[in-house]
Amino acid sequence: MVRSKGGRSARAIGAALVLALIASCSDSEPVAPAAPDVRDAPASNATAESPVAESPDAAAPVADASADAADPIAEERALAERMVSIACEGTLAKRPQAAQRLSAMGEAAVLAVRQVVGTTTHDLARLGPDLLRPMAELDAPDLRERLWEAVTDADYPYRPAATKWLAETARDDEWARFEPLLADPLSSVRAAALSSIATRDDRSLVPMLEAALEDRSDVVRRAAADLLVQWDRAYALRWLFEDLSRTDRFFDLETGESARYESARVLRRLLDDRALFGYQPGVDPNDPANHAALTALGAAIEARVGADERRPPAFARSTDVVVDGVLGLEIRSCRRGEYFVAIADDDRLVVGTGRPTEYALEPGASARIADLVAARFDATEGPTMWGELGCDIECYRVRVPGGPNLVLRVMKGPEEVDDLRPDLLDELVRALVAEVPTDVRPSGLGGSDDDTLRALLSTALESVGGDLR
Amino acid sequence: MFSTRSIIGLVAAAVPALLPSAPAEAPSIPAGSCPAASDPAALLDPVELDVRDLTSFEWEVGDPIPEDLLRYDGRRVIIRGFMYQGVEDVVDQFPLVAESCQCNERLLPHHFIDVTLKRGDTGPIPGEFEVLGKLSVGEVEDEDGFVVSLFRLKGEIY
Numbered sequence: 001m002v003r004s005k006g007g008r009s010a011r012a013i014g015a016a017l018v019l020a021l022i023a024s025c026s027d028s029e030p031v032a033p034a035a036p037d038v039r040d041a042p043a044s045n046a047t048a049e050s051p052v053a054e055s056p057d058a059a060a061p062v063a064d065a066s067a068d069a070a071d072p073i074a075e076e077r078a079l080a081e082r083m084v085s086i087a088c089e090g091t092l093a094k095r096p097q098a099a100q101r102l103s104a105m106g107e108a109a110v111l112a113v114r115q116v117v118g119t120t121t122h123d124l125a126r127l128g129p130d131l132l133r134p135m136a137e138l139d140a141p142d143l144r145e146r147l148w149e150a151v152t153d154a155d156y157p158y159r160p161a162a163t164k165w166l167a168e169t170a171r172d173d174e175w176a177r178f179e180p181l182l183a184d185p186l187s188s189v190r191a192a193a194l195s196s197i198a199t200r201d202d203r204s205l206v207p208m209l210e211a212a213l214e215d216r217s218d219v220v221r222r223a224a225a226d227l228l229v230q231w232d233r234a235y236a237l238r239w240l241f242e243d244l245s246r247t248d249r250f251f252d253l254e255t256g257e258s259a260r261y262e263s264a265r266v267l268r269r270l271l272d273d274r275a276l277f278g279y280q281p282g283v284d285p286n287d288p289a290n291h292a293a294l295t296a297l298g299a300a301i302e303a304r305v306g307a308d309e310r311r312p313p314a315f316a317r318s319t320d321v322v323v324d325g326v327l328g329l330e331i332r333s334c335r336r337g338e339y340f341v342a343i344a345d346d347d348r349l350v351v352g353t354g355r356p357t358e359y360a361l362e363p364g365a366s367a368r369i370a371d372l373v374a375a376r377f378d379a380t381e382g383p384t385m386w387g388e389l390g391c392d393i394e395c396y397r398v399r400v401p402g403g404p405n406l407v408l409r410v411m412k413g414p415e416e417v418d419d420l421r422p423d424l425l426d427e428l429v430r431a432l433v434a435e436v437p438t439d440v441r442p443s444g445l446g447g448s449d450d451d452t453l454r455a456l457l458s459t460a461l462e463s464v465g466g467d468l469r
Numbered sequence: 470m471f472s473t474r475s476i477i478g479l480v481a482a483a484v485p486a487l488l489p490s491a492p493a494e495a496p497s498i499p500a501g502s503c504p505a506a507s508d509p510a511a512l513l514d515p516v517e518l519d520v521r522d523l524t525s526f527e528w529e530v531g532d533p534i535p536e537d538l539l540r541y542d543g544r545r546v547i548i549r550g551f552m553y554q555g556v557e558d559v560v561d562q563f564p565l566v567a568e569s570c571q572c573n574e575r576l577l578p579h580h581f582i583d584v585t586l587k588r589g590d591t592g593p594i595p596g597e598f599e600v601l602g603k604l605s606v607g608e609v610e611d612e613d614g615f616v617v618s619l620f621r622l623k624g625e626i627y
Contacts, residue, residue, distance in 0.1 A: 086615075090615075091617060092553065092555070092564050092576055092581060093576070093577065093578040093581075093615065093616060093617050093618060094611075094615045094617065095575075095576075096575040096576065096577055097530060097577075097615050097616065098615070099575075100530075129575065130575055133575070161575070257519075261519070261521040261525055261567075262525075264525065265525040265526070265527075268525075268526070268527075269527050281521070281525075282518075282519045282521070282522055332569070332570055334570070384595075385595045388557055388593060389552060389553075389554040389555075389556055389557070389593045389594075389595060390554050391554055391569060391570030393569065393570070407596065409595045409596065411595060413554065
């Protein structure tokens, strides 16, 4: 198993902050501490620190940080440095709260954040995603510019979070910089960028939100519908309502159920809890009580929408499609996006979730993959995971003759790791990519219109498990 | 073959039948001598939940916890979710979260269940799994005023 190096670098940052704190506390003059040279620390991710056993520096009570402060300025600075430490290295729940406190602290927080952000997006990546909020919310153009650099660096792993905080604090002169993000290859970036439209509060931008209702990603469609309903475009409720009866699956993955939970969460906020008539997203939509709730909710939404006839496109409608086959590949890359691809039994390539797109494969493609699986895979022996828990994932769902489906994962955190994919899976995924027709250019899956599915898959795979060998 | 779940269900169903029915006066049982008797929640069938049943609400520090979630306080539950990606080593405590990837959203205290294993420990677990135990619902603050959790579960991996 590959071990993270995150602990060392995060501790190095914490140690630098402690040194800065000692320096500031022993001097009555407000002297800016020397910035730690985080570039010398090994590449890693501060969030890889244990979420339940934080670093000693971050765990110390906040009061300790300022107990010996000689004056209020030094005291405030010490407190800000402690908040930075907690935002980067604290326990899971404390990080966003420390970040929020920093946003309210003003100049002391600006100084403390400047000490740790380094000079490159690589430096910034080591701090995790929570410090991005004060970087956007504090009145510090240089920190904000660092966020913009990160957002435009495809290798920065927290682009969605950086986009979200920039969008929610969008400045009037930044509009041109948000527009490309609305067409970003990552659906989570596209969804986050939509908030920049909301902050402008300019109803002439409604068509841009309506265009996002046609996005192939349900994440983006939900974000657009949410904002449109907030702008009194009640017809967008229909997009959210469609998700509530989804029962689609990708092999064992309950993609429809996830959509139900997400849309129900948004609808509860927009309509309030009682307006869902007791609908339970975790219960089958065909359950009698849930079905009755959906019927009542649907009627209420139609009554609210009135005569407006705008409805979701076919690919955004409720579905019960179950994707299955000889091999399923789920790729989740924080840098290169998410892909769901399956080789079905009858020489079909199935791409996407919900209502996926299908392509014809060369005759015998499914049998070739099945033969490779039968020759190489054993349902009862061997490891099922390589790497460490993280959100960069290659998940292979392999149908082994005479046994249960194998679920094999290559996983890692945001740091780059070479050659993580074992030879066995490398051979399998190369075989899969080789079966993908060279002329398939799926729309709405990220990349430009010129990118073939083969190229997109290869790039995403390289960003998780390393180069295809 | 009996699954663990079916055995627990049978035991949970049988225990009330083995106890005296509606005693006029509760028998005097030393605290801790009989977990089932001292903990009425242990006698009930565990409630099956998805992490998202608890975490899919809007909340900021200072907001109340919805009533329909408070009703799970003290109940035995089986909760399905993912181990937080930051877990690297063998642990006896870990956050259970709704998605395998948490890069896109900040994780506030209402976005995870703080799981403590009563017996043994575990290494990192990929994919979705279930934990069984007693759920505690309510804000816990540390000395600095940070809310460190809303949901806690003491139990075991199912």
